[in-house]
């Protein structure tokens with residue numbers, strides 16, 4: 647999987663190493679284990695999916711840009727099965743990962759228990775509000791796409807920090823683009839990148 651990611655253009659060795667260190671098959675149902683290292687998204691229950699390895703690597707590479715060593719505190723919106731949080735734990739000092747669906751929050755807790763990652767903090771809540779108690783964050787990454795980037799996220803981003811999230815393009819939920827927002831001394835700088843396809847960002851917990 648890591649060789650394939652490198653061939654697909656993922657160049658950050660820290661990201662490749664982190665992707666190589668976390669066994670993706672631990673995060674999918676036993677019936678899907680034989681597909682765990684293919685470049686495909688897979689169902690994780692409750693209508694949600696674990697993102698494609700290539701997409702996870704791309705998002706993390708964007709987050710790491712401009713950071714020399716390791717990221718500081720990171721906020722992840724959409725824990726899902728906990729896979730990306732585990733990869734992030736290799737790249738950041740602390741990972742706060744928030745999920746709105748109790749069933750998946752618990753599944754992630756179960757999946758991550760065996761890995762014993764003391765720097766991963768799983769939270770049940772509405773990630774649209776961010777998680778002020780961990781702020782400011784060096785990086786914020788969302789695995790779910792909404793109409794716009796919630797104000798809470800940019801407010802909780804540290805100066806010099808970066809946010810990567812899918813956002814509806816041209817006002818349509820069916821079309822999303824990856825957006826990078828950097829917080830500089832002067833304010834926010836936004837870059838719109840390639841088209842992507844993520845599950846919808848929803849408010850409230852369930």
Ligand code: SAH
Nearest residue numbers: 724726727729730745746773774790847848
């Ligand atoms: N990073 C995950 C991907 C999960 S898919 C993984 O590695 O498996 C995205 C997740 O975002 C879904 O589980 C969905 O329930 C969650 N989500 C959507 N809106 C949310 C919100 N407002 N707060 C927290 N989680 C949310």
